[in-house]
Amino acid sequence: MTVKVEVIEGGIPHNKIMIAGIVSTLVCLYLTYLNVLTSTEMFSFFGGLAVIAALIWGSHTIKVLCSYGIGTGVPSAGMIAFGSGVIAMLLATKFGFYAPIVAAVLAAIIGFILGYVSNNILNMKIPAMVQALTEMAVVGALSLMGFAALITGGFTFAGLTTGHVTVMGMTLLTHEQSFLGGCLIAVAFLLGAIAIQHPFNACLGPGWTQDRMLMLTAECGFLSMLVAAIMSFALISTGSALISLIIAIIGWAYTYNEYMVLSKRDAAAWLDAKPIPEVEGH
Amino acid sequence: MSAVAAKPTAGSAMNPAAMAIGGVMFLILIGICYFIYPIGVMPLILIVVGGVLIGFGVHFVPVGGAPAAMGQAPGIATGVAMLAAGGGLAGLFGGAWAAAAGQDALVVVITGGIGGGLMMAITCMMVNFVYVFGMGIPAASGKVAKDPITGDTQAEYKSQGTEGHGLPFISFVGGVLGGIFAGAGGTLIYLELLEVYTAALPTVMGITATQVVPIAVSAAGMFAVGMFLVNAVLTAYNITGTIEGPHDPKFKRWPRSVVASAVASALCGLVAILIVAM
Numbered sequence: 001m002t003v004k005v006e007v008i009e010g011g012i013p014h015n016k017i018m019i020a021g022i023v024s025t026l027v028c029l030y031l032t033y034l035n036v037l038t039s040t041e042m043f044s045f046f047g048g049l050a051v052i053a054a055l056i057w058g059s060h061t062i063k064v065l066c067s068y069g070i071g072t073g074v075p076s077a078g079m080i081a082f083g084s085g086v087i088a089m090l091l092a093t094k095f096g097f098y099a100p101i102v103a104a105v106l107a108a109i110i111g112f113i114l115g116y117v118s119n120n121i122l123n124m125k126i127p128a129m130v131q132a133l134t135e136m137a138v139v140g141a142l143s144l145m146g147f148a149a150l151i152t153g154g155f156t157f158a159g160l161t162t163g164h165v166t167v168m169g170m171t172l173l174t175h176e177q178s179f180l181g182g183c184l185i186a187v188a189f190l191l192g193a194i195a196i197q198h199p200f201n202a203c204l205g206p207g208w209t210q211d212r213m214l215m216l217t218a219e220c221g222f223l224s225m226l227v228a229a230i231m232s233f234a235l236i237s238t239g240s241a242l243i244s245l246i247i248a249i250i251g252w253a254y255t256y257n258e259y260m261v262l263s264k265r266d267a268a269a270w271l272d273a274k275p276i277p278e279v280e281g282h
Numbered sequence: 283m284s285a286v287a288a289k290p291t292a293g294s295a296m297n298p299a300a301m302a303i304g305g306v307m308f309l310i311l312i313g314i315c316y317f318i319y320p321i322g323v324m325p326l327i328l329i330v331v332g333g334v335l336i337g338f339g340v341h342f343v344p345v346g347g348a349p350a351a352m353g354q355a356p357g358i359a360t361g362v363a364m365l366a367a368g369g370g371l372a373g374l375f376g377g378a379w380a381a382a383a384g385q386d387a388l389v390v391v392i393t394g395g396i397g398g399g400l401m402m403a404i405t406c407m408m409v410n411f412v413y414v415f416g417m418g419i420p421a422a423s424g425k426v427a428k429d430p431i432t433g434d435t436q437a438e439y440k441s442q443g444t445e446g447h448g449l450p451f452i453s454f455v456g457g458v459l460g461g462i463f464a465g466a467g468g469t470l471i472y473l474e475l476l477e478v479y480t481a482a483l484p485t486v487m488g489i490t491a492t493q494v495v496p497i498a499v500s501a502a503g504m505f506a507v508g509m510f511l512v513n514a515v516l517t518a519y520n521i522t523g524t525i526e527g528p529h530d531p532k533f534k535r536w537p538r539s540v541v542a543s544a545v546a547s548a549l550c551g552l553v554a555i556l557i558v559a560m
Contacts, residue, residue: 071523073347073361076515080363083511086504087550091557106553113307113549114512117542120300122520161487161497175489181496185504 011210014064018135021057022104025050025142029100032149041240044232045247047149051192051228052221052251054146058139059199059217060210065132066200070124074204077136078197082189084110084133085140090180092141093148093157100155103141111137139196147188150225150244151232152179160185163235177234184231191227195220206276212262219259222252296538304541311548319559325474326551332470333513333547337539339463340366340517343402344453344527349445353419356446356453356526358409362518363511366464368405369457370510373398373465374472378503381473390473391466398465402457406449413448421448426529431455446526456527468510471547475502475554482558505554512550513543 028050034043062077070077088110092103114137115130149155152163163177175181179188198220203213229244308330315326343365346357358365376397380390413419422439423429424446429436432451440446449457479498484491520539525532 070519072363072515072518072521076361076363076518079367079511080515083508083515084550086508087553090501090504091553091560094557094560110549110553114516114546117304117545118516118519120297121304121542121545122516122538123295123297123300124519124522175493176496178497180500180504183496183500183503185500186507189504189507 014060017057017060021053021060022138022142024053025057025146026100026104028053029142029145029149029155032153032155033097035153041153041236042243044150044153044236044240045229045244047146047151047155048222048225048228048244048248050146051143051150051225052218054139054143055192055196055221055224056214056217058136058143058196059213061132061135061139062197062200063204063208063213064128065126065136066204068126068128070126074201075197077132078193080114080133081136081140081196082144082193083140084114084137085142086144086185086189088137089141089144089148092145093155093160096156100142100145103145104138107137107141108134111135136196140192143192143196144185144188147192147224147228148179148185150228151184151188151235153236153240179235182234184235187231188228191224195224207266209262209266212259212266215255215259215262219252219255222248222255226252301538301541304545308541308545308548311545311552315552315555319555322478322555322559325478326548326555328474329471329509329551329554330544330547332467332474333509333543333551334540335467335470336366336370336464336510336513337517337520337543338536339460339467340514341521341525341533341536341539342456342460342463342528343369343525344406344449344457345521345523345525347524349524350447353413353417353447354444355524356421356423356448356450357524358405358449358457362521362525363515365405366460366514366517367511369398369402369461370464370468370514371507372401373461374468374503374506374510376400376465377469378472378499381469381476382499387473391469394469394472395462395466398461398463398468399458400461401465402461403454406454406457410449410454419447421450421453422446423450423452423526423529425526425531426452430529450526452529453527456529459528464510464514467513468506471509471551472502472506475505475551478555478558486558501557505550509547509550509554512546516542516546 028046031046032043066074088107089103092099095102111134115133118124119129145155152159160179163174164171165174165177199213199217226248229248233241316323344357345362346355346359349355350357351359373394377390377394380393420439423436429452483494517539
């Protein structure tokens, strides 16, 4: 069970990606707070960038965990990340300005307990399990918060549960046309869950390279951001939603192009692939 | 999983110390709920029951994974988490529909169970249809000599070099039973959270009971889906890979999963209830 079948050769070490991921996600989430300070919704797109930063970190965590052959398929890792993340994220939104930090801490606690449960009670005995599940719960919570900020312009409970509808020139308060009341959160959930598990699922194998997988993650992230930006037209002003949409389209086109370049590079290198190395203890 | 098809060999051994710690953690979580939000204790216990039903039920579902897709192992050709999500969420939709129609709790939970069972029955039937008429392979179990229900012998139909193939009768029955348990469990979680939210959210948010309905339904549904996936993936970790159904030796691992699901559901349920207590 503890046989590790793929070794990271070269590339950026995981801890560096983790620290960069959590810092840039939190910074991007707090940049959406400029919306409140300047009373506009123009800075909502930073929520989408927070999602992408979190997803890049998360997909590398999935690589670390799933290298051990957990036998349940890579998608299950994405599902547990967002399943535990959504619970932490919704409670954290009650804490107003401190929501992103509370979400990260709360998700880490939930993830740590789930990691203990899987490793000890379920006897998985995988060295990376506890740390990976902790990280993934944080990634799930912060990505969902990023989607919330992208779609509604904020990350407070009040902002996620109330919306405005204009009837014959009058602006009315409504709870149905909101991120939570309209259940847009369910779409955000799966947009993130698919984007986090797909890259390693698609790139795994002896020809795995780190930059190609992370570029694919960025591409999936921008694609999710594109859909979320279209949904944001319903809840924030058209101009602000348009900014998010344009950034998503540009980002997606660029990362898709880069990913194709990297794929072609690795496809040629595949001809020189060595037989799969035997790992001791296997 | 990986290029080297390393079969996960996480032992079926129990870890009594960890199980005891799990029990203590469970009691602590219930205790925290009692001190912060006393009227949430009963819903939390029912949420745990729902989570345990999911964890237990998923063991019945015949999960074949990639080998089943190639006709080399019995079961449905996908992973545990995906199958549980399919069956359980179908049950959740059925139960939510019954709850919206104003039925009482028992009817709602049973409707959820039937929804999940129906989904798994259709899945199992279509899987066998594809196996028999599409791939041209008979259904045969590799784990038992005779089907425990029908008594049919299996060895004559099993191809050499495989662990069996197709979906034998006992696996079909297991799939339907698993769908019923998982669907009922998911619905129970949803129902309890919905009751907590519709009762408490109007005062917390300062709005009327009618206005709170979309938020309560959405939040309860989202939490139920999240908890469902957490329980399903933990059970997948317990099974590690494939299982044929209730006759598989791996089925005996269920006590571990029950403890794990109880702890995980108590934790997630506590956080979900705290949203109205804070």
